[in-house]
Amino acid sequence: MKVHNVQQGTPEWHALRSSYFTASEAPAMMGASKFQTRNDLLTMKKTGIVPEVTPAQQAVFDRGHATEELARPLVEEMIGEELYPIVGTAGNLLASMDGATMLGDTLFEHKLWNQRLVAQIRAGALDPHYYWQLEQQLLVAGAERVIFACSDGTRENFVHLEYRPVPGRREQLVQGWAQFEQDLGEFAPQAATVELLGSAPDQLPALRIEVTGMVTASNLDAFKAHAMTVFGKINTELSTDQDFADAETTVKWCSDVEDKLKAAKEHALSQTESIDLLFKAIDDITAEARRKRLELEKLVKARKDTIRNDIVIDAAKALQDHIDQINGTLNSRIRMPKVMADFAGVIKGKRTISSLKEAADSELARAKIEASRIGDLIRTNLKSLNELASKHGFLFADAQELVLKVNDDLVALIKVRINEHEQQQAELARQADASQAAQQQPTKEPVQPVAEQAKPLAATPITSAAPAAQQVADDGQRIKLGEICRCLGFTLTADFLRSLGFEAVERDRSAMLYRAADFPRICSALVVHVQRIQNSQAAA
Incomplete structure (x- = not known):
């Protein structure tokens, strides 16, 4: 680890962080952050534009730093050693530790008191939102453990657990950043997503009908002509979030038109028993409003289903392309196993195109990371087979299954079979x-x-x-x-x-x-x- 003489929170610290992949960004990179999506992190790293901290956020940060200073002596008393805040890098990774011992074997990470995290610490099971940061801190520092504490700075409200590297997670983290770096090179930032409000066509003029046994006054002809023109201009080619928002609002508008026309008809009917021309015109307009409403409802549903299917298919194809690239690095007898990815499942409940793509992209990144991990394992095991069993290939006809074993287990099995x-x-x-x-x-x-x-x-x-x-x-x-x-x-x-x-x-x-x-x-x-x-x- 290379130690940098910068203080956390200073402009120098922020400048240093911009050139590295940081531990606090690791959860977002792995698609596990509660505060930032993976695509948001890609956008930030690509553009260099960091969202401004709001006064409310800054107040939380200040409170967190203050309680961290109060909690550090409690941890020092517990482990019997002093802790020093430190910022270090290893390769393209950076980690800012709230504390580290002089030998660097123990780290300290503090979070502001909150009941959900307290429950996790007491249960000894942290969410990925927390443990990916700890894994990167341990990786960068080369430390053995992290004392992960949550407190408000007092002894009464202070809980902690000792976190040590979990087998397999470090490899996932390294593969995750490698995949992120590859995606970053190909990433094209999208326009900022905003809550879109649909717009319906211009309001129709008020319909006026007066009857005394016959129609005495009506603007029905002009009303009908205007209404038909408005209906004809309604967009039914849906491709963007704005188009969908407009269509859904227009569906409601058409329903309102139907209700108002029905009320006008009933009002006229109360004044006369039968005026065929009047009722026919009202029926025509009502039917057209209903037809357009039903058409749009079907189009919205069909187009959304098509977009969902396209997103799932595109993600599955991208994953298969990645697996095919890995297969190209293996020998002809060995192939990658199936890597599971639930693209259809992760997009359930998502309403906008941007949220659908974000969910699918995160699942794709996770599956690619897993595929790369498996590919590295297979290549390592093939190397062991070539080095240890090149003269006994006939003993390893089941190499396709063997290359998926933990390397230490495979080496032991090779020696046993040959012996x-x-x-x-x-x-x-x-x-x-x-x-x-x-x-x-x-x-x-x-x-x-x-x-x-x-x-x-x-x-x-x-x-x-x-x-x-x-x-x-x-x-x-x-x-x-x-x-x-x-x-x-x-x-x-x-x-x-x-x-x-x-x-x-x-x-x-x-x-x-x-x-x-x-x-x-x-x-x-x-x-x-x-x-x-x-x-x-x-x-x-």
């Missing part, structure tokens, strides 16, 4: 030697090896090894040619085994099957064959 294989080979060699000795001393009792054949070589253990010429009872168990080769560590053909006197007894599709009971005899025959070649070469 077991070597022990099996040694036992087979011992059995072959015993068989050869039995052939060379026919007047003595046949050698009966006591060790069992290693179980992976056949479904039933082999308890005796006989010379190649001696038949062994068939117990019905079978062993594939490929399995024989895997156990021996080199390749044999069916023709070669036939030359040694061993015929396949069955076929399983393209696989040749041999009697499992013959495996020790096959080993013995191979030894004899090799020795015969050796003797003939020596004689020559």
